[in-house]
Amino acid sequence: MSAANRWPTQGSRQAALLAKLDIHRPEDLIVHLPLRYEDETRLTPIAQALPGETAQIEAVVLSCEIAGPRRQLLARLRDDADSEIVARWINFYPSLQKQLTAGRRFRLFGEVRGGFFGIEMVHPRLRPVTEGEPLPRALTPVYPATAGLSQTVLRELADFALQNTPLDDLLPAALRRRLELPGFAEAIRTLHHPPPEADARALAARTHPAWRRVKFEELLAQQLSLRRAYNARRAHEAISLPPRQTLTAALRESLPFALTAAQSRAVAEIAADLAASHPMQRLLQGDVGSGKTVVAACAMLQAAENGWQAVLMAPTEILAEQHYRKLAAWFAPLGLDIVWLSGGRKKREREAGLARLRSGECLLAAGTHALIEDPVDLPRLALAVIDEQHRFGVRQRLALRDKGISGARPHMLMMSATPIPRTLAMTHYADFDVTALDELPPGRAPVTTRLVCATRREEVIARLEAACLGGQQAYWVCPLIEESEALQLKTALETWETLKAALPTLRIGLIHGRLKSEEKAAAMTAFSTGELHVLVATTVIEVGVDVPRASLMVIEHAERFGLAQLHQLRGRVGRGAARSTCVLIYERPLSETARARLKAIYEQSDGFAIAREDLRIRGPGEFIGARQSGLPLLRYADLEADGDMIDTARDVAGELLAGAPEAVDRLLARWLGGREALLRA
Numbered sequence: 001m002s003a004a005n006r007w008p009t010q011g012s013r014q015a016a017l018l019a020k021l022d023i024h025r026p027e028d029l030i031v032h033l034p035l036r037y038e039d040e041t042r043l044t045p046i047a048q049a050l051p052g053e054t055a056q057i058e059a060v061v062l063s064c065e066i067a068g069p070r071r072q073l074l075a076r077l078r079d080d081a082d083s084e085i086v087a088r089w090i091n092f093y094p095s096l097q098k099q100l101t102a103g104r105r106f107r108l109f110g111e112v113r114g115g116f117f118g119i120e121m122v123h124p125r126l127r128p129v130t131e132g133e134p135l136p137r138a139l140t141p142v143y144p145a146t147a148g149l150s151q152t153v154l155r156e157l158a159d160f161a162l163q164n165t166p167l168d169d170l171l172p173a174a175l176r177r178r179l180e181l182p183g184f185a186e187a188i189r190t191l192h193h194p195p196p197e198a199d200a201r202a203l204a205a206r207t208h209p210a211w212r213r214v215k216f217e218e219l220l221a222q223q224l225s226l227r228r229a230y231n232a233r234r235a236h237e238a239i240s241l242p243p244r245q246t247l248t249a250a251l252r253e254s255l256p257f258a259l260t261a262a263q264s265r266a267v268a269e270i271a272a273d274l275a276a277s278h279p280m281q282r283l284l285q286g287d288v289g290s291g292k293t294v295v296a297a298c299a300m301l302q303a304a305e306n307g308w309q310a311v312l313m314a315p316t317e318i319l320a321e322q323h324y325r326k327l328a329a330w331f332a333p334l335g336l337d338i339v340w341l342s343g344g345r346k347k348r349e350r351e352a353g354l355a356r357l358r359s360g361e362c363l364l365a366a367g368t369h370a371l372i373e374d375p376v377d378l379p380r381l382a383l384a385v386i387d388e389q390h391r392f393g394v395r396q397r398l399a400l401r402d403k404g405i406s407g408a409r410p411h412m413l414m415m416s417a418t419p420i421p422r423t424l425a426m427t428h429y430a431d432f433d434v435t436a437l438d439e440l441p442p443g444r445a446p447v448t449t450r451l452v453c454a455t456r457r458e459e460v461i462a463r464l465e466a467a468c469l470g471g472q473q474a475y476w477v478c479p480l481i482e483e484s485e486a487l488q489l490k491t492a493l494e495t496w497e498t499l500k501a502a503l504p505t506l507r508i509g510l511i512h513g514r515l516k517s518e519e520k521a522a523a524m525t526a527f528s529t530g531e532l533h534v535l536v537a538t539t540v541i542e543v544g545v546d547v548p549r550a551s552l553m554v555i556e557h558a559e560r561f562g563l564a565q566l567h568q569l570r571g572r573v574g575r576g577a578a579r580s581t582c583v584l585i586y587e588r589p590l591s592e593t594a595r596a597r598l599k600a601i602y603e604q605s606d607g608f609a610i611a612r613e614d615l616r617i618r619g620p621g622e623f624i625g626a627r628q629s630g631l632p633l634l635r636y637a638d639l640e641a642d643g644d645m646i647d648t649a650r651d652v653a654g655e656l657l658a659g660a661p662e663a664v665d666r667l668l669a670r671w672l673g674g675r676e677a678l679l680r681a
């Protein structure tokens with residue numbers, strides 16, 4: 001290995017390229033670990049090289065010429081056992097030809113092919129050597145790279161970093177022994193330059209002890225950072241909203257149902273948080289239909305009974321309006337008003353609502369992201385509830401947070417029906433307190449799921465008709481067409497026309513994202529009052545829609561939907577007393593993933609189990625999406641494969657924060673560098 005003799009100067013081209021890889025200092029390159037390795041520790045005699053194999057060959061140039069109509073560079077070389085090989089370049093710089101003069105000795109590394117001229121290599125990696133030059137004693141690392149930054153440069157810089165950076169072990173020795181982890185320096189050196197006798201399979205599978213050490217440290221740094229963010233948040237001021245049991249008690253009395261035990265527990269936890277003088281940051285997780293809205297209503301009333309404002313923000317207009325209606329109906333008997341804010345409202349109504357919020361005359365509001373837009377003034381905001389929080393970005397969450405009075409942050413209650421698997425909750429959401437509604441309101445009959453091939457669509461239509469004539473209501477969800485919203489709309493219109501023609505006795509409505517707000521609202525109202533039998537819909541109805549009388553859900557091209565989406569859609573039925581059915585129409589052929597998803601949704605009804613399956617099928621990156629989380633994803637640790645280390649990392653984080661603050665700072669600097677600020681968002 002040859003090391004660079006210095007680190008690229010700031011502002012240089014190389015520094016800019018490294019920055020693309022989030023490498024700013026030698027320390028960052030220390031933890032920029034190889035994707036895989038190449039074995040240059042051995043030479044293969046040409047006579048033994050097998051086509052398809054990657055090999056290293058040492059040979060002397062016999063001749064070199066530009067040949068053929070496509071002007072390729074062809075070099076003929078011979079090894080010490082007198083076998084020949086052709087090296088071929090389709091694209092090359094003239095300097096390469098100059099380098100390949102007869103009599104020079106090279107090591108060629110690349111894939112061996114059986115070519116027209118016998119054994120050949122196309123675009124091999126080439127290194128001039130002298131006879132008898134020793135072979136590397138370690139495997140050659142292949143680093144994650146970026147265009148313009150070659151492996152050679154990365155290797156030299158990595159070796160510079162390895163030689164010039166102290167690889168201090170930041171884990172106390174006792175702890176390392178307890179966890180049976182190798183030392184940091186040893187692990188890092190092994191991963192950059194594994195000795196040829198290292199367990200290649202364990203290195204590739206990243207189960208090698210060196211990998212475990214690195215992954216553990218990474219998980220630990222993440223836990224430390226989240227814990228610090230959590231503590232930092234608690235150092236902020238918030239309005240204390242002690243439970244006064246005036247409005248909240250009145251709501252509970254006037255509800256037509258009793259809260260489930262899970263709901264009561266959630267209400268109590270939130271009530272205690274709201275009483276504190278630092279901001280709550282709580283995630284209320286509850287499966288579809290578990291009754292999160294009423295828990296949010298209780299929290300909002302706790303703010304109101306203290307004379308402070310509370311808002312509920314939802315990701316879609318349909319959902320926001322539905323929340324508004326539900327809350328308005330619950331609050332009206334208590335003599336409380338609520339403002340509804342959404343992009344689609346008429347200007348005059350909007351202005352009037354804004355004025356009432358600005359003056360503090362009205363304490364409650366529900367709406368879409370219109371709530372965080374500029375003219376909205378919430379001078380007494382003390383609580384913000386965000387429904388379907390994973391649909392909002394961090395920035396929107398922050399915008400809402402900054403609406404309150406200066407000097408104090410509002411309490412935040414995030415709600416999600418997409419349960420976060422435990423490993424994710426512990427890593428990417430560890431700075432939230434979490435409450436789970438692990439119980440559905442009583443009297444819910446489970447939804448029967450049926451998988452039906454598209455060839456049997458007629459039967460489904462006949463069934464739909466029978467069900468509706470028998471007094472039931474149904475959703476018909478049109479296929480998701482990710483590439484084109486216009487095409488999706490067209491399909492929805494066609495489906496609507498077809499169903500109307502096929503079922504002239506039924507009243508069939510249509511709802512999609514392009515409708516005006518009033519039109520959407522009208523369609524929703526017509527469906528929820530029972531005026532329509534069938535509601536043909538695009539995925540706009542995916543989240544939150546609550547029409548208890550609907551008991552049949554048909555989803556076309558179910559194979560195109562994600563698992564979480566299917567679970568959400570299915571959750572739109574089974575909300576009333578009637579037995580409900582969800583029919584998933586799929587089209588063949590099914591991809592491997594689509595098959596796995598359909599199997600999971602067919603077999604599982606529990607949202608947590610489905611979320612775990614989803615995580616397994618898609619991986620965590622997609623599950624949260626970097627945009628939504630705003631958190632850098634783990635680079636090495638894998639939540640599925642390394643889940644067993646997360647608990648330990650969390651415990652150790654606690655120990656280190658209490659006993660070794662200096663090690664904490666250095667671990668964070670090592671693993672997060674400048675990115676820690678992001679985590680504090």
Ligand code: ADP
Pocket residue numbers: 257258259260263286287288289290291292293294417441442544546548575
């Ligand atoms: P989600 O958690 O999916 O947002 P909702 O808050 O929309 O669920 O509640 C689903 C339905 O259950 C609503 O119609 C709601 O009024 C009703 N509900 C909520 N809590 C209870 C309860 N404890 N008993 C009976 N019905 C309830």
Ligand code: MG
Pocket residue numbers: 292293387544
């Ligand atoms: Mg909801």
